Amino acid sequence: MVTIKDIAREADVSPSTVSRVLSNKKDFFNPATAAKVRKIAKKLGYRKNTLAANLVKKKNNIIVVVISSVETNFSDQIIKGIQSEAQGIGYDIMYMYTHTTNEEEHKHILETLISRQISGILFVSVILEKENITLLDAAKIPYIFVSIKPDNEHMVIGSDDQEIGYLATKYLINLGHKIIGLAGVDAYPYAGFSRIKGYQRALDEFGIEANEKYIFYGDYSYNSGSQAIKYYHENFSSLTGIVAASDSCATGILNYAYDHKIKIPEEYSIITIDGTNLCNITRPRLTSVTQNFRKMGSLGVRKLIKLMEGKVNTKNKSIFVPVKIDVRSSTARLTR
Structure with missing residues (x-):
């Protein structure tokens, strides 16, 4: 060198x-x-040698992105938004992966980052418990949550998850479906809990009973989807619509259906949540409630920079990025 x-x-x-x-x-x-x-x-x-220079300054010009390792592809576009916004701002971006809600793992990551005196952190679909938030606050490292947040006191840049659950369910109801499953959603009081509330709100609005047995809990993964449609197909002959918790989950549903000669959308209309590139490469292509993940990543960097510069407060200032429904071929009007 x-x-x-x-x-x-x-x-x-x-x-x-x-x-x-x-x-x-x-x-x-x-x-x-x-x-x-x-x-x-x-x-x-x-x-x-930026590392040596930063050791002299006792501070690294590094923004760390801590990302949930859940088995979905939603974070790809968030990362692209982060990278696009981060170009030319004088900060390096470092990525770390972790489980969404593993408190001990999060504590270890935070202690490591605090010791390196980084500039700021973006938590992408990662939930911190109160003890770890206290640890982070004491270190005075600026941070923002992207996609989901732990409570009502912190900023999140994401989508309105209750609205997502509501719009997806309402779309199927408007096609004539009344017995609708919600597949692969988690049971935690964050994104999953909000989407369940939206699902139930849409059913209630149309006078349809919200039955807990039609909610198949999972972790948004491909396997959650394949297990969900197996459960629905074996137990509920009257169920005709499925809201998939993620595109990976919906892909699991489609592949199980193909393997078992279940026709989509003739037997089940499927609408998925996320709207990533998976929706266009499956057959049939997936109707989706599409989130603008790239914008979330871009806004996350912008807001974090302002926070690091003391120009914004994260308390109670969440930003919801609008969603839209993209109609493709996995849904159809009910005819039976």
Whole structure:
């Protein structure tokens, strides 16, 4: 690795002069010396050791994105939004994966990050317990939640999950479906709990009984979907509509249906939540309540930068990014 001393030796100047030139400090050298040093640095392929520089400053220009490792693909577009927004802002982005609600694992991650004195954290679909939030607050590291949040006191940049559950269910009701399953949703009081409330609200609005037995709990994964349709097909002959908790879950439903000669949408109309690229590569293509994940990632970076600069407060200022229904071929009007 090329060092400042290597450049100083070839330029016949002191290492401190090289350091000042490459740090763009003024009034310590003449323009000719600066041009010579920069030319030699480029020729030798010098790259600044940002880690060493940050250790001197006692602070890293790093934003850490802590992402849920749940088996869905929703985070791909969030990451693209983060990367797009982060370009050119002078911060490096580091990614870490964890379970959504593993308190001990979260504590270990936070203690590691605090010891490295990073600039800020984006939690993507990760829920922190109160004890870990207290730990983070004490370290005075700015942070924002993206997609879901732990309580009503913290900022989240995401979608209105109750509205998502409501819109998906209402769409199937308007197609004539009355016995509707909600598949693969989790039982935690965050996104899953809100989507269940939206599902129940839509049923109640149309005078349809909300029966707990039509909710198949899971973890948003492919396996949750395949298990859900097996459960519905074996137990409820009158069920004709399914709201899938994620696109991965919906893909599990479709593949199980294909393997067992269950016709979609003739036997079951399926609407999925997320609207990722999976919706267009399945057969049939999936009708979806589509979330703008890329915008969530972009807004997350913008708000975190403002928070780090002391220009915004995270208390009770959640931002809900609008959703839309994209109609494809996995849903149809009920004819029986």
